[in-house]
Amino acid sequence: MSLNLIWFWTVFTFLFLFLLMTNSESENVRKVLVTFMHKLEPPHQNSISGWNLTSDPCTHNWQGVTCYTSNQYIKSIVLENLNFTGVLDATSLCIANNLQFLSLNNNYLHGFISKDIKNCKSLTHLLLSGNEFSGNLPLSIPQLRNLKRLHVSNNHFTGNLPNMVNVTSLISFLAQNNNFTGQIPDFDFSNFEAFNVSNNNLRGSVPDVEGFFSADSFYGNPNLCGKPISNSSCPSPPPRPPPPIVKKDKSKNAFIDDLLIYSGYIALGLIFIIFLIFKLVKKLKTKDKEKVLNHGEKKDMSQDISFVGGGEKLSEILNSNGSKSWFNGLGIKSEYSMTSMESGVTTSGLVLLSSRKLRGLQFEDLLSAPAELIRRGKHGSLYKVMLDYGVLLAVKRIKDWGISKHDFERRMNLIAQVKHPLVMSPVAYYCSQQEKLLAYEYLPNGSLFMLLYGSQSGHSLDWRSRLDVAVKIAEAMAYMHEELGESGIAHGNLKSSNILFDKKMNPQISEYGLMVAENRGVISHRKSLGNRNMSAAATFRGDIYAYGVILLELLTGKVVKNDGFDLVKWVNSVISEEWTAEVFDRCLNSQGASEERMVNLLQVALKCINPSPNDKLSMSQVALIINALKDEDDKSISFET
Template sequence: MSLKPIWVFFIAIFLFLLVANSEEEEVIKALVTFMDKLAPGNVPRDPMWGWNLNSDPCIDKWHGVKCYSDNKYVKSVILEKFNFGGVVDASSVCIAKSLRILRLTDNILHDSISEDIGNCQSLTQLFLSGNQLSGDLPISIGKLSNMKRLHVSDNHFTGELPNMVHVSGLISFFAQNNNFTGEIPSFDFSNLDAFNVSNNNLQGQVPDVKGKFHEDSFSGNPNLCGKPLSQECPPPEKKDQNSFPNDLSIYSGYLVLGLIVLLFLTFKLLSKLKIKEKALDVEKKEMAEETVSVAGKASEISNSIVSKNGTVIRSECSLTSLESGMTTSGLVLLSSRTLRGLQFEDLLGAPAELIRRGKHGSLYKVMLDNGVLLAVKRIKDWGISKQDFERRMNLIAQAKHPRVLPPVAYYCSQQEKLLAYEYLQNGSLFMFLYGSQSGHSFDWRSRLNVAANIAEALAYMHEEFLENGIGHGNLKSSNILFDKNMDPCISEYGLMMAENQDQLVPSHNKGLKSKDLIAATFKADVHAFGMILLELLTGKVIKNDGFDLVKWVNSVVREEWTVEVFDKSLISQGSSEEKMMCLLQVALKCVNPSPNDRPSMSQVAVMTNSLIEEEEKSISFDT
């Protein structure tokens, strides 16, 4: 049998795959049209130039075109100093949805830029300087949220500058030497590194540029005033004195209306105070009866706590209990044999050390008489009933997982809620990332192990509470503790409900159905876990609820400078960038702005476990 047909078959398959992996035919046609209008009658016919329907921009390497590493999609079009005298056909070039950079500087292009430029949603850099373009800049430019650099200087543009207030990542804006009019619109000057609107016909006061730009950025606009220009703005015009009677009648009307509203509010407030006074009288009677029944026990409670260095400090818990008339016999023991017989009085009277105060309460390290160390959380401002709290704590104590720290005891009254855990002395993930835990190595393998263990534990808890909808609610690196074997444990599970506004707070969304509430609660935990992954990978502290960190990571990834994301200590250890990138992709899925698009914790656990398995295979292969 001849081998020729076989070779022909394989060659055909190869060519088919090449075509399948290249840009779509529609994009190729659009780019050829773009070039025909850019250089009408002047398109080079050299085969090396490309830009024709018989070739592919990526595979055949069209002149001025760069593609992504997979050789499938166009990333940039850079055609500078070719004396092209046509127009910029935005409707055609924006068919290439993946286009990030369009650079056409120093040609002789004319006419205006159409609103179709707004379809280039991936565009990060637009360079049109040094041409003969005219007309107004399209409003749609201000909607290109990914834009980093916009340069349109040395043209004949007219009209007002585009409003770029929604383009928070803008780094440079050059519009000098044009015919722009109107006032300078809002820019996020804190992020801008370069800015120039000199030699136009702009007017009005220069906005606050945060001291970053000087006079040369605004000069050549005779009607501009204010710092950093030497020309001061004129004082506001004084009102015509004849308008005073009219103004007086208007202000009098406002004053009368304000007095009516004030009287109405005062009446309502007095009514509420009367109702509250009646309620307090009833409550005081009930408290008095309760206090009498426990007076013998209450007198035994210590009013002070001895700190670690031997000094005496006042106990918030005992002070609160004495002042509020709280009962002292309601300590509930859950799971620890070492605490058998422990009374509430023993807990309050034990030496204690304040570890930290937070938005949700205070955390103490308490040493009991038998030497057992407890971490005691005093919870404040949690609008949950005594019955719901007790039910919640009992459920959490029953859901046992080795990587979730269970509560060992709790106390609950209408005025006070205390929760006790085993005290783990090896610190938190937060301390390992940002503190002085110098005795332990925290390399890539250790961080991946933390991620996989926490993901698996959180997935287990979500499965256990699928019907009850009890999520962690406050997952963060300071709530990931290390036991005596340096294994990570989740602490304070279920103490709070998610509070970030983008995470659908259960306690504030009464209109949601129960299933939607449960889903929202768990998706909030997924987001929090994603933030922990970003901390593990970047080594950066979370601020502003993590919005700044997520925004920064996304911007760096979009610019394909991904290596800049990772913690420098991981890079110096020679950690695999490919594997870190895989975990970063998991993190970005978890912090997706849309809760419905985030994976479940079970799916996240599968992803992190697969990374652990790959790591173990590579280690065994190396050895």
């Protein structure tokens, strides 16, 4: 046999075996992925399109699967809000070792995370928030050296946080609302866009966050100390007992030696006793003040009060930020006390609009609760407040409102009565000549602004999620406009930072009806009915314009920021140059979103921001059009699969 013939058969055999192995591997990946899906336990297996051995995940568009451009390997798996009740089979999943993006957010998955997750070596996004996972996070997670985002919030995880110090690509770590214990690893916070470990059982000193994150990222861990949380100083370690002294005459110096040995413990005991006495005296003073209140003794709240101790209470923070002190200890000014026992009104002037969780709450309880400043804005400040029984509230302090107490109360009661599941109505309010406070349920999952701006052009929101957000906001706003149209109460300040997300990542519209109160106060004094209707109509048109801007943010991945960037102007300039496709967020194109449907949604946004009031759609019309677009998108996906 010639040398050339031997070489030919060698090459042929090698190519044949290589092709055989390639086909076998591809079939093996399909098998393990079907196993992975089976263990997720979807409520209706037939409702999950694809995911079977008779089709290809890339060429047949399995639901939630995106492949690389070459259509040979799976790039991402996004299976969110599908009511899965099973477990995460990482052993099977990681056979698809080119997988970069995995999101199983907001299902009902349980059990442990297998150490085999380390075999998904290409993973950049591991998003498991909003499930019922438990146990420790595997020690192998730090071996995912390409990981950028690790989100495990709102689960039942225990044990220590993973030490991701050596994962230099990590830019987002969300682990709030779990049962993690131990200390916080020394992350490189300068590299992070998002970080949150609030509401766990962590202890010890908070690492140096270098000013990148506030106390909000660490809230709800009573055993944490150090900056930036309110418990800024960590206790000193107990003094070590002095070493035993070599005694020449033990009988003579025994008492002195024992005293030296136990002096540290004695000092600690004295400190503890002093602390108990201080707490007892403070409690007795509080009871005395409550007795004074119950007997109707008047308190002067107009005098300036200086608070000492770091401003932990809401009252202290309010006084430190206000020009005038209006709260004196736990006393309530007599003009705020009420003798009538009206439904929902406490004896201290706090009006409870939702009594299910706040039953029995008094104004002094709210002011005495631990609080921290979340943000300060043009129209007021927002505070996070924790009540004694663990309920978290977001308290809005409003300033510069030209509205009477009567009009304010009427407005708040109207908004509370017109309920929509996606519109946050106040749960309580307080109104006096000097102060107006509104309390809402606190939502920990951030805003649409942060999802888009803080997640690199919204990579955590795919096309269907964005379209779903657009539909829900439109429907909720249309409902509110219809119900409150005659009262002239629009939102007045609709923007992506006022679209919050609940535990299941449903959008919630916050601060409805606040920023137009001053205008309505002026309007109520006008005699002309026509002028009143025109002004009220303008506020509703403003909502429609603002909704159009939100649509542009969802489509472009860009957000309106306070740095001079004009999103509307930029979109119009790109469209005028006939480069419409350049408007859309690139990650939407990479996820396979239909350009035709994105263009249709863009046309709706342009109609909303049209400066001509005669050509502008109503919110109800916008909701109908957006719903039709979503139905078309759903049908198209069903047809393609």
